[in-house]
Amino acid sequence: MGxxxxxxxxxxxxxxxxxxxxxxxLAWLAALLCATxxxxxxxxxxxGRWHSTRHDSPALAPTPDxxxxxxxxxxxxxxxxxxxxxxxxxxxxxxALGTTDVRSCAIVPVHDATGAVIAACGVFDPxxxxxxxEQTNALRAIALQAAEALRSHDELVSLRExxxxxxxxxxxxxxxxxxxxxxxxxxxxxxxxTGVALLVAAAxxxxxxxxxxxxxxxxxxxxxxxxxxxxxxxxxxAHDGYALAHDGLACALDRxxxxxxxxxxxxxxxxASSMALGTIDERAGGQLLRIAxxxxxxxxxxxxxxxxxxxxxxxxxxxxxxxxxxxxxxxxGAPADRGIGxxxxxxxxxxxxxxxxxxxxxxxxxxxxxxxxxxxxxxxxSGDTRPYDSTAGRAQA
Numbered sequence: 327m328g329x330x331x332x333x334x335x336x337x338x339x340x341x342x343x344x345x346x347x348x349x350x351x352l353a354w355l356a357a358l359l360c361a362t363x364x365x366x367x368x369x370x371x372x373x374g375r376w377h378s379t380r381h382d383s384p385a386l387a388p389t390p391d392x393x394x395x396x397x398x399x400x401x402x403x404x405x406x407x408x409x410x411x412x413x414x415x416x417x418x419x420x421x422a423l424g425t426t427d428v429r430s431c432a433i434v435p436v437h438d439a440t441g442a443v444i445a446a447c448g449v450f451d452p453x454x455x456x457x458x459x460e461q462t463n464a465l466r467a468i469a470l471q472a473a474e475a476l477r478s479h480d481e482l483v484s485l486r487e488x489x490x491x492x493x494x495x496x497x498x499x500x501x502x503x504x505x506x507x508x509x510x511x512x513x514x515x516x517x518x519x520t521g522v523a524l525l526v527a528a529a530x531x532x533x534x535x536x537x538x539x540x541x542x543x544x545x546x547x548x549x550x551x552x553x554x555x556x557x558x559x560x561x562x563x564a565h566d567g568y569a570l571a572h573d574g575l576a577c578a579l580d581r582x583x584x585x586x587x588x589x590x591x592x593x594x595x596x597x598a599s600s601m602a603l604g605t606i607d608e609r610a611g612g613q614l615l616r617i618a619x620x621x622x623x624x625x626x627x628x629x630x631x632x633x634x635x636x637x638x639x640x641x642x643x644x645x646x647x648x649x650x651x652x653x654x655x656x657x658x659g660a661p662a663d664r665g666i667g668x669x670x671x672x673x674x675x676x677x678x679x680x681x682x683x684x685x686x687x688x689x690x691x692x693x694x695x696x697x698x699x700x701x702x703x704x705x706x707x708s709g710d711t712r713p714y715d716s717t718a719g720r721a722q723a
Contacts, residue, residue, distance in 0.1 A: 340458075344471075345369070345377055345475045345476050345478075345479040346377060346379055349367045349368075349369065349378065349379045349472055349475065350381065351380045352367045352447070352468045352471055352472055352475075353365045353366060353367040353379050353380055353381035354381040355468060356381070356447050356448075356449055356464070356468050357381045357382075357449065359461060359464045359465075360449040360457065360461045360465070361430065361462075362449040362450060362451045363382055363450075363451065363452070364380065364381070364382040364449065364450045364451070365380065365381045365382075365447070365448070365449045365450075366378065366379075366380045366447070366449075366450070367379060367380075367445075367446075367447050367448075367468065367469070367472050367474040368445065368446050368447075368472070368525050369444065369445035369446075369469075369473050369475065369476040370443075370444050370445065370476065371476050371479065372474075372480040374717055377476060381397075381435075385669070389555060395691070403435075404432070404433060404434045404435065404462065404466075404476070405431065405432070405433040405448075406431075406433075406457055407428060407430060407431055407432075408430050408452035408454055408455060408457070409429055409458040410428065410429055410430065410431065411429060411454075412454075416442075423528075423560045425650060427452045427453070428450055428452055428454075429451065429452055429453055429454040429587075430450070430453065430454050430455045430456075430457075431448060431449065431450045431451070432448065432449050432452045432457040432461065432462055432465060433446060433447070433448035433449075433465075434446065434447055434448070434462055434465040434469055435465045435469060436466065436470050436473055444473050444476075444701075445469045445470065445472040445473035445476070446466070446469050446472075447465040447468040447469040447472065449465065452561055462595060468621040470475065470486045476605070481677045486669060487669070487673075490554075490608050493670055494670050494673045494674055494677070498612075501612065501616075511558050512558065512559060515558055516555050516558040516559055519551055519555050520551075520555055521552055521557070522551055523548050523551035523552055523555065525549060526544055526547050526548040527544075527545070527548040528671050529544050530542075530544030530545045530547075530548060574611070575611040575614060575615060575638065576598035576638055578611075578615050579596055579598070579615060579618055579636065579638065580596055582615070582618075582619060582634065583596050583622070583624075586622065586626075588626050588634065589626070591632055592626075592631075592632045592633070592634070593632070593633040593634070594622065594633075594635075594636065595633075595634070595635050595636065596636045596637075596638075597636070597637045597638070598638040599637075599638065599639040599640060602657055609678065610678045610680075610698060613674040613675070613677055613678045613680075614645070614647050614678075614680075614696060614698065616674055617647065617674050617675060617682070617694075618649060618696075620667050620670060621649035621668070621671065621684075621694040622634060622636065622649055623625045624667050624694075625649065625651040625653070625692065628653075629651040629652075629653030629691070629692060630653045630654060631651045631652035631653035631654070631691055632652065633651065633652045634649070634650070634651045635648075635649075635650045635651075636648070636649050636650075637650075640676070642700070643697070643699075644697055644698045644699045645697070645698040646695065646697050646698075646701045647694075647695070647696045647698075648693065648694065648695050648696075648699075649693070649694040650690050650691055650693045650694075651691050651692050651694070652691040653691050653692055654691070660679075664674055671684075671694070671696075675696055678698065679698075679699060680696050680697060680698045680699070680717075681693070681695075681696070681697050681699075682696050683695045
């Protein structure tokens with residue numbers, strides 16, 4: 327019986343991205359330097375999670391995978407044993423490895439300033455054999471390199487998180503500024519122009535008895551002012567924040583999809599349940615709206631499907647926003663997480679206490695789910711489910 331050699335997707339399951347590639351190279355190096363059929367490298371990230379990988383000979387038969395290498399350490403120091411059957415912790419190692427076919431091992435940990443193990447490198451062999459000091463020193467250097475790889479990864483993740491938070495805050499500030507401008511355009515400037523238009527119309531009425539041509543010119547000016555008022559009103563209402571504040575999340579989503587250009591041969595539908603047609607907290611609604619917009623734009627950019635479906639439902643568990651496209655995922659032009667857009671969506675969901683999940687599903691395609699818990703649930707009103715088809719340019723009856 328040999329050591330475990332699970333399939334690649336299982337062996338790499340501890341971390342989908344990040345430092346795993348570096349750890350794999352280090353495990354390969356450890357096996358090479360110590361001439362053993364199995365090497366194992368593990369390191370702990372800033373959240374206390376262990377990331378680990380292994381390198382083993384293709385000639386070995388599959389057996390159960392081994393646990394985090396630190397579980398095999400009987401104490402804080404290294405475990406180096408030439409023959410586990412001669413005074414070594416054979417039972418512990420064999421039980422952990424899931425095989426009795428192991429005779430020697432060398433496991434070297436590294437510690438942080440508090441004495442906690444932050445990384446380790448281990449090699450195992452089914453033959454009794456000694457490990458030279460140079461080899462154990464090399465294992466310690468590899469473990470230190472693994473710890474450094476996780477530290478660099480943590481710093482990169484932290485920088486990306488801060489970048490996402492900054493972009494989201496910048497977007498929020500931009501949205502607030504535009505919302506204030508739309509409000510002023512609709513409630514301030516439009517009202518002022520309305521007053522001027524009324525004065526001009528009254529002056530035109532009085533001018534009829536004095537000068538017909540002057541009265542006509544004044545009527546033309548009044549008509550232009552009326553057109554300007556309508557232009558201001560349309561411009562203000564076209565802003566998502568204004569629509570959200572005055573008409574609710576469902577209406578804002580409906581208007582956004584109405585003006586969306588998704589290309590020929592593709593459709594985008596929107597459905598809101600009767601419970602979701604009421605008002606919602608403006609801040610929570612604004613974040614949900616931005617999440618939906620980002621998810622829709624991702625589907626337009628990356629999906630090879632021809633249908634996008636957006637639903638907004640409200641129930642006892644809270645409000646659920648879903649954006650689905652019927653793409654296969656094979657032709658996506660971005661990674662599965664669809665770039666930094668996902669990080670921004672997660673930040674927005676976190677900001678309002680919502681949960682966000684996304685990925686490919688065989689029966690649906692790529693799905694983004696954002697669920698707002700009952701503590702910030704919408705204040706609901708009555709209404710009917712209203713599908714919306716962007717290609718038809720109208721809400722369906």
